[in-house]
Amino acid sequence: MLVTGISGNLGRVVAKLLHRTERVAGIDRRPFVGKPKDVEHFQIDLRKKKTEDVFRKLPVKAIVHMGIMHDPRMSAEDHHNFNVLGTTRVLECAAKYGVKKLVVLSSANVYGPSPDNSNFLSEDAPLMAASRFPSVRDLIEVDMLAHGFFWRQPSVETVVVRPVHIVGPTIKNAPSNYLRLKRPMTLMGFDPMVQLIHMQDVGSALVTALTPGLKGVYNVTGPGEVPLSSCFKELGARPLPVPHPIARGLLSSMFKYRLASYPPEELDHIQFLCMVDGARWRKETGWSPGSSMRDTIRGVLSDLS
Amino acid sequence: MGLSDTIKQGLRQWTLAMSRDDLDERLRDGRTANEYGVDPFGLSLEYALSAVGPFVWLFKNYFRVQTYGLAHVPAGRVLLVSNHGGQLPVDGAMIGVALLTEAKPPRIVRSMVEKWVGSLPYVSTFFSRIGQIVGTPENCRRLLENDEAILVFPEGLKGISKLYAQRYQLQDFGLGFMRLALETKTPIVPVAVVGSEEQAPALINLKSVGKLFGMPALPVTPYGLPFPLPTKYRIYFGEPLVFTGRADDEDAELEKKVNVVKGAIQSMLEKGLAERKGIFF
Numbered sequence: 001m002l003v004t005g006i007s008g009n010l011g012r013v014v015a016k017l018l019h020r021t022e023r024v025a026g027i028d029r030r031p032f033v034g035k036p037k038d039v040e041h042f043q044i045d046l047r048k049k050k051t052e053d054v055f056r057k058l059p060v061k062a063i064v065h066m067g068i069m070h071d072p073r074m075s076a077e078d079h080h081n082f083n084v085l086g087t088t089r090v091l092e093c094a095a096k097y098g099v100k101k102l103v104v105l106s107s108a109n110v111y112g113p114s115p116d117n118s119n120f121l122s123e124d125a126p127l128m129a130a131s132r133f134p135s136v137r138d139l140i141e142v143d144m145l146a147h148g149f150f151w152r153q154p155s156v157e158t159v160v161v162r163p164v165h166i167v168g169p170t171i172k173n174a175p176s177n178y179l180r181l182k183r184p185m186t187l188m189g190f191d192p193m194v195q196l197i198h199m200q201d202v203g204s205a206l207v208t209a210l211t212p213g214l215k216g217v218y219n220v221t222g223p224g225e226v227p228l229s230s231c232f233k234e235l236g237a238r239p240l241p242v243p244h245p246i247a248r249g250l251l252s253s254m255f256k257y258r259l260a261s262y263p264p265e266e267l268d269h270i271q272f273l274c275m276v277d278g279a280r281w282r283k284e285t286g287w288s289p290g291s292s293m294r295d296t297i298r299g300v301l302s303d304l305s
Numbered sequence: 306m307g308l309s310d311t312i313k314q315g316l317r318q319w320t321l322a323m324s325r326d327d328l329d330e331r332l333r334d335g336r337t338a339n340e341y342g343v344d345p346f347g348l349s350l351e352y353a354l355s356a357v358g359p360f361v362w363l364f365k366n367y368f369r370v371q372t373y374g375l376a377h378v379p380a381g382r383v384l385l386v387s388n389h390g391g392q393l394p395v396d397g398a399m400i401g402v403a404l405l406t407e408a409k410p411p412r413i414v415r416s417m418v419e420k421w422v423g424s425l426p427y428v429s430t431f432f433s434r435i436g437q438i439v440g441t442p443e444n445c446r447r448l449l450e451n452d453e454a455i456l457v458f459p460e461g462l463k464g465i466s467k468l469y470a471q472r473y474q475l476q477d478f479g480l481g482f483m484r485l486a487l488e489t490k491t492p493i494v495p496v497a498v499v500g501s502e503e504q505a506p507a508l509i510n511l512k513s514v515g516k517l518f519g520m521p522a523l524p525v526t527p528y529g530l531p532f533p534l535p536t537k538y539r540i541y542f543g544e545p546l547v548f549t550g551r552a553d554d555e556d557a558e559l560e561k562k563v564n565v566v567k568g569a570i571q572s573m574l575e576k577g578l579a580e581r582k583g584i585f586f
Contacts, residue, residue: 115420115421116439118441119345120447190426191433192433193343193433225343227343227347294340
């Protein structure tokens, strides 16, 4: 089993779930803190030729590809370059070295929030996120590359996993950062329903996706749906409601002068719906999340154990 | 407890005082809510019971709504199809209150709202918490499969912004509701609302001015704003109609079926208009 992005939060979760029963190797340019002894770590950049050496050296049966950057502080160019080129390299190697199974971590964000959205989008809904929010283009491209690979390489069982907002105490993506704020800005008069999933549950879903025979694109939802305001109530935060035209104007000038790390389009996520239907995944795999809604929300702040 | 919580609780008590005692428990029967008190679509029973207080008051004291044939509404999934008028969707609210306070057992009606509602502050949240959903076919299908009661106004925007001269003349019906009814095998209950189409007599619709403010219509009444007058409401629920056939049939075939529904509403409207003695009593 080869795990890309193994040093990240999710990578470590997956490695720990797998290493007792499988031989696990990982690729990540970052060091792997707290690596189990029986896991092999190749500290290389996924985009580089060296990646292929790993496939030459090891009999790779399956890949969990999550070497995908989500850090909102990195520039859009860096994201695009790393995510698209990295994914292309992984797909090339998977086809060339006879890999049986490929699991790609995408995101339910690829559908994009919109006031016109149905409450629960299914897997065949169009990926509209980039129409208003160009900086997620790379994530959509990763999803489409994997989707294309699914059709082009029927010999590889490809599973594209689109989980809802991933949260966890050490996760540094936009939703987790936002939910950790003590005085978060909210948009006055808007309180959309949101879906969250704990990183441990994403880890177990990715492992489930390795089940032989399973292939396709799946939305993966956590324990349910709550209004954004209920999350803040649970976390003891005091939201600061701002009228949305002011918030947009403010954030757009702050972003321009690099005072904010989020572009104003991110506000769509706290204004409109972007929820998905995860029923197909649950029906076909029997998977269910381990954390309750309350534990998932609280999991943003502290470890579950 | 904050001020808003006190107000909410007061409103909820008011709603319950104006309805039958066990409304609260009976609504909870068979509904699923998570530990935060909402269903997957965002409906909060607690919020809804607070929010409908003023509408129950309007139902009883302002529009003095009289309902006929409520027993025709079957248990389980059902599409309520009604005429639409009066500039503000008071007709929808009154049908909702009728099913909430007078139907046995009480039911929560979910209506399909215009897409632009989702972009309005407060309104979007309010509608979501009281169970009203943006009208996409996927949403409607999902709710029907959950055996909910759905209210649709196939006249849409053209209906609600009718001028006074066009009152009770049914506009073109959309076909979408019929496709969904066939697909999900849902009975259709035709509903005729008498009283709503005179509540705000519009003389002219300044569409182009409305557009400047992002509104799809701008009706003007003799007294300016489309404020609803205290007309007497009569709501007629017809016998359920069950249709069979292919959901993906040609438009012409569906139109025949839609016209059956339209005819049922039209004849109930005519009967209601003939029977009443005046607009306000």
